[in-house]
Amino acid sequence: MPVPRETFLSNVWREGIFKDKVLFCTGGAGTICSMQVRAFVALGGNACITGRNAEKTEKGAADIASVRPGAKVIGIVADVRDMKAMDAAAERCATELGSIDFAIAGAAGNFLAPMSQLSSNAFKTVMEIDTLGSFHTAKAVLPYLAQSVQKHKNSGKAEPTGTGGRIIFISASFHFRGQPLQAHVMAAKAAVDQISSSVAMEYGPHGITSNVITPGPIAGTEGLERLSKSDERSVKETKAKIPVGRWGEVKEIADATVFLFSEAGSYVNGHVLVVDGGQWKTTGADMGSTWKYPDFFLSGATVEGVKGGKKSKL
Ligand code: COA
Numbered sequence: 001m002p003v004p005r006e007t008f009l010s011n012v013w014r015e016g017i018f019k020d021k022v023l024f025c026t027g028g029a030g031t032i033c034s035m036q037v038r039a040f041v042a043l044g045g046n047a048c049i050t051g052r053n054a055e056k057t058e059k060g061a062a063d064i065a066s067v068r069p070g071a072k073v074i075g076i077v078a079d080v081r082d083m084k085a086m087d088a089a090a091e092r093c094a095t096e097l098g099s100i101d102f103a104i105a106g107a108a109g110n111f112l113a114p115m116s117q118l119s120s121n122a123f124k125t126v127m128e129i130d131t132l133g134s135f136h137t138a139k140a141v142l143p144y145l146a147q148s149v150q151k152h153k154n155s156g157k158a159e160p161t162g163t164g165g166r167i168i169f170i171s172a173s174f175h176f177r178g179q180p181l182q183a184h185v186m187a188a189k190a191a192v193d194q195i196s197s198s199v200a201m202e203y204g205p206h207g208i209t210s211n212v213i214t215p216g217p218i219a220g221t222e223g224l225e226r227l228s229k230s231d232e233r234s235v236k237e238t239k240a241k242i243p244v245g246r247w248g249e250v251k252e253i254a255d256a257t258v259f260l261f262s263e264a265g266s267y268v269n270g271h272v273l274v275v276d277g278g279q280w281k282t283t284g285a286d287m288g289s290t291w292k293y294p295d296f297f298l299s300g301a302t303v304e305g306v307k308g309g310k311k312s313k314l
Helices: 031-042 054-065 083-097 120-151 183-206 222-227 232-240 250-261 295-299
Strands: 022-026 046-051 073-077 102-105 166-170 209-215 272-275
Touching (some): 022 031, 022 120, 031 102, 031 250, 046 083, 073 083, 083 120, 102 120, 120 166, 166 183, 250 272
Parallel strands (some): 022 046, 022 102, 102 166
């Protein structure tokens, strides 16, 4: 189905910046990753997306390809938990499209469950999809990213053939402060962040950059459906805790991706780019009903009734 361009990409990027480049994305038919890939393809690139479900992956690839006449997008059935399958997927992508210049480790699994209802297999499943899957993705694509860097130097100067040799891991912010019902994902995503750090340190000398994008609650995504209630009251309360006061848009994740892959992001390496409207900063912001977030800040009230209270001369 045609997706209006303004829904997946801001009107600030130059056409063709990814011309003749190839993106490899795991979980690429998912609601967020498909828009990241769509943005890349719209700006001139070709792509391979992987997924476990053949129909969803192949349909997703065809749908993304429709964004630009002549675009090539291949759907490859591969489970990120299987190293051999990831190696084969990367090899097929590089053979059929000519290279892998960029990668997104996007495949993830999540559900809400208290530890008391989390079986060993449930915990292991998420660790294997998110953490092991991200490690497998990196291992499979890094040799190709290293080849890309030979052609597209990461010099920070205006390179005639543009950029290459970059990987982005999709993570989450739950482990920054703590989040009940997410023991499995906090453990898995904390590890994903560290895998990215290791790639940044060990492959930076080869010219490759590695970064993390941490999406917040993004409208219309499977993640939002799985992790938050949709009744009016819950939505209002959750949005109130986001400093910018709204859900994010998929295009805001796609824009962050284009930035990190483009020349504008050349010196960004080993970074965790949180795109969540500031939500994680307020996770622990409620200090009881006295200073309720954001009401207290909107009211203009001063802090009263505690030792050490003092008014500054504004
Ligand atoms: N609460 C508690 N345990 C759960 C659960 C839930 N909501 N959902 C699944 N599990 C458990 C299963 O019971 C099973 O454990 P068991 O063998 O002890 O019973 C274990 O997790 C594996 O489940 P299974 O369905 O066999 O795994 P899968 O590989 O087919 O699916 C999931 C993986 C569970 C992560 C599934 O939710 C998924 O495929 N997610 C992909 C989409 C997604 O989550 N996107 C992320 C958006 S933020």
